Amino acid sequence: xxxxxxxxxxxxxxxxxxxxxxxxxxxxxxxxxxxxxxxxxxxxxxxxxxxxxxxxxxxxxxxxxxxxxxxxxxxxxxxxxxxxxxxxxxxxxxxxxxxxxxxxxxxxxxxxxxxxxxxxxxxxxxxxxxxxxxxxxxxxxxxxxxxxxxxxxxxxxxxxxxxxxxxxxxxxxxxxxxxxxxxxxxxxxxxxxxxxxxxxxxxxxxxxxxxxxxxxxxxxxxxxxxxxxxxxxxxxxxxxxxxxxxxxx
Numbered sequence: 223x224x225x226x227x228x229x230x231x232x233x234x235x236x237x238x239x240x241x242x243x244x245x246x247x248x249x250x251x252x253x254x255x256x257x258x259x260x261x262x263x264x265x266x267x268x269x270x271x272x273x274x275x276x277x278x279x280x281x282x283x284x285x286x287x288x289x290x291x292x293x294x295x296x297x298x299x300x301x302x303x304x305x306x307x308x309x310x311x312x313x314x315x316x317x318x319x320x321x322x323x324x325x326x327x328x329x330x331x332x333x334x335x336x337x338x339x340x341x342x343x344x345x346x347x348x349x350x351x352x353x354x355x356x357x358x359x360x361x362x363x364x365x366x367x368x369x370x371x372x373x374x375x376x377x378x379x380x381x382x383x384x385x386x387x388x389x390x391x392x393x394x395x396x397x398x399x400x401x402x403x404x405x406x407x408x409x410x411x412x413x414x415x416x417x418x419x420x421x422x423x424x425x426x427x428x429x430x431x432x433x434x435x436x437x438x439x440x441x442x443x444x445x446x447x448x449x450x451x452x453x454x455x456x457x458x459x460x461x462x463x464x465x466x467x468x469x470x471x
Contacts, residue, residue, distance in 0.1 A: 231276060231278075232276060233273050233275065233303070234256035234273070234274045234276045236259060236260045236272050237263035237272065239263070239268070241268070241269070242268075242309065243269045243309060243310070244269055244270045244310050244311065244470060245271050245306060245309050246262075246313075246314055247275060247303070247311060248272060248275060248315075248319070249313065249315040249316070249318075249322050249323050250274075250277070250316060251316045251318050251319055252318040252394060252401060253280075253370075253390055253393055254316070255276060255277070255281050256276040257274075258274070259272055259274040260274070262463060265464070265467075266463055266467055270467070275319075277289070277393070277397075279393035280390070288392065288393045288396035288397065289396070292322070292400055292403075292404050293325075295400065296322065296326045296328075300326060300330055303326075304335070307336040310339050311338055312338050312342065313327060313338045313341050315342070315343055315344065316455055317344070317346050318346070318397055318400070320343035320344060320345070320346035321401065323338075323341055323342075323343065324341065324349055327414070328412070331412070337412075337413070338414050340469055341414055341415070341417070341439075342417050342419065342466055343416065343417070343418050343419070344418070344419040344454075345419070345420060345421065345424060345426075345427050346432075347427050347434065348431060348432070348433075348434035348435045348438065349438070350406050350437060351431055353402070355426070357402050358398050359398035366394075366395075410440075411438050411439050412439050412440070412441075413441060414439065414441055415443065415444070416442075416443050417445075417446065417465075418432040418433070418435045418443070418445045418446070419432075419445075419454075419455075420447050420448070421448055421450040421452060423450060423451045424450075425451070425452075426452050
C-alpha cells in the first residue's frame, strides 16, 4: 500500500483518552465532518475512545481537494489508520460514512491488516442494492439545498448563511459523486457483526434496505430503528450511543 501524505489529519479526537482499551472510528455523512461526533465521548464508557474521521475538503482540511472515488479514498484511509489499529476497534458510519466504513473494512481484510470487531451502519441501504434515487450532484445550488432541507440535514445556523453554504458545497458535491459512482463488487461476507440503525421516519432509506446488510456478515446481524428521520442520530443521539455501547461491551 502506498504511503499517503498528511496521514495525521485524517483522525480527530474530540476527547483524547490515553487509557482507552477500545477505539470507535466514526465516519460522517456526505458533506459532513468530524464535528458531527464531538459530543459522543460524553455518553460513551470511559474505556472507549472516539476517533472521528476528517475527510479532505472540509474544516481544517478545507484547502485539500476532496476525494471523488471510493477505491482511492479507502486506500488512503486504510494507510492513515494504521498507527491507530493497535487497540481493538469498531467502525460507525452515517449514510455515506456507512458505505465508507464497509469498504474500509474490506480494504483492511484484503491487505491482511487488523479488521474491525464490529461495523455499525446508519441511514444507508445495503451496498449490494441498486440506487433508485436520481443523481443529486449536478443539481443547481438552490435545488440541492432544498433537497437537503427535506432530509433535515442542514444545521439551523447554515440555512441563512450564504457564505458558509458556499464553503460546504464543493465537498458536498464531491461526496455525492463518490456515492453516485460507487460500484459494488461481490466479496465474501465480513467476519465481524454488523448492526444497522435507521430512523422510523426516514423516507430515503427503508427498513428492507437496512435489513439487507445482513448479507454482508457471516456473524451476528442486528437491525434497530429509532424515532426520527435520515438524521435521527442528531435527535436521538443518546439512545443511539447507548445501543452502540451495549454491543461494544
